[in-house]
Amino acid sequence: MRKRPGDVRRTVNERARAARVELRRVTRDDLAVLFEHESDPESGRLAGVKPRDREAFIAHWERVIGDETIIEQAIVVGGELAGRVACFEAEHNGTPTWMLGYWIGREHWGKGVASAAVAMFLAEIDRRPLLARVLATNPASIRILERAGFTRVGETHEPETDRYTAGLVLDYRLA
Numbered sequence: 001m002r003k004r005p006g007d008v009r010r011t012v013n014e015r016a017r018a019a020r021v022e023l024r025r026v027t028r029d030d031l032a033v034l035f036e037h038e039s040d041p042e043s044g045r046l047a048g049v050k051p052r053d054r055e056a057f058i059a060h061w062e063r064v065i066g067d068e069t070i071i072e073q074a075i076v077v078g079g080e081l082a083g084r085v086a087c088f089e090a091e092h093n094g095t096p097t098w099m100l101g102y103w104i105g106r107e108h109w110g111k112g113v114a115s116a117a118v119a120m121f122l123a124e125i126d127r128r129p130l131l132a133r134v135l136a137t138n139p140a141s142i143r144i145l146e147r148a149g150f151t152r153v154g155e156t157h158e159p160e161t162d163r164y165t166a167g168l169v170l171d172y173r174l175a
């Protein structure tokens with residue numbers, strides 16, 4: 001049987017409730033846990049992001065917290081900080097573009113947390129179009145984006161940089 005839009009929204013809400021996911025602003029008190037999440041090698045490999053030291057991490061977050069254009073939300077599960085989801089502007093193919101990003105601590109993987117958090121975030125944030133860039137070797141993230149309504153609009157073989165590993169990066173867009 002075909003799903004109607006109301007059925008899809010109900011499914012999202014049910015999943016969020018089942019995963020006990022809440023979103024709130026990131027504060028400085030969250031940074032120690034977020035640093036642990038970002039320092040996990042398996043997570044970095046999936047995301048194609050290289051680890052940075054604590055000093056660079058804190059300097060980055062001081063800029064983020066002071067920048068009104070960046071929306072960074074903490075993902076809280078059962079009262080525990082489980083990750084973060086963000087929308088920020090970046091240059092993409094020479095054009096300023098709203099980007100989506102998210103990161104879940106490994107101990108919370110596989111429980112629907114990212115899917116529920118991204119759905120809640122997209123319901124709150126009306127910046128469109130939104131672009132998400134994902135390594136072709138990150139099937140969980142691809143699944144999350146497709147379930148959230150993103151469609152694949154391109155792919156690029158990206159070279160290694162100071163911050164990112166080399167790889168085939170897929171572009172997903174939400175209109």
Ligand SMILES: CC(C)(COP(=O)(O)OP(=O)(O)OC[C@H]1O[C@@H](n2cnc3c(N)ncnc32)[C@H](O)[C@@H]1OP(=O)(O)O)[C@@H](O)C(=O)NCCC(=O)NCCS
Nearest residue numbers: 043047103104109110111112113114115134139140141143
């Ligand atoms: C990718 C990531 C966000 C997934 O978070 P999560 O909370 O475990 O994801 P969810 O449980 O909400 O859902 C993942 C979906 O991918 C599916 N999935 C997981 N691993 C998979 C795999 N190896 N192959 C195919 N599908 C997979 C799950 O079954 C689920 O789909 P379903 O709801 O249809 O069953 C998490 O691993 C992470 O933060 N990784 C490090 C940072 C990162 O990669 N960020 C994204 C950069 S684009």
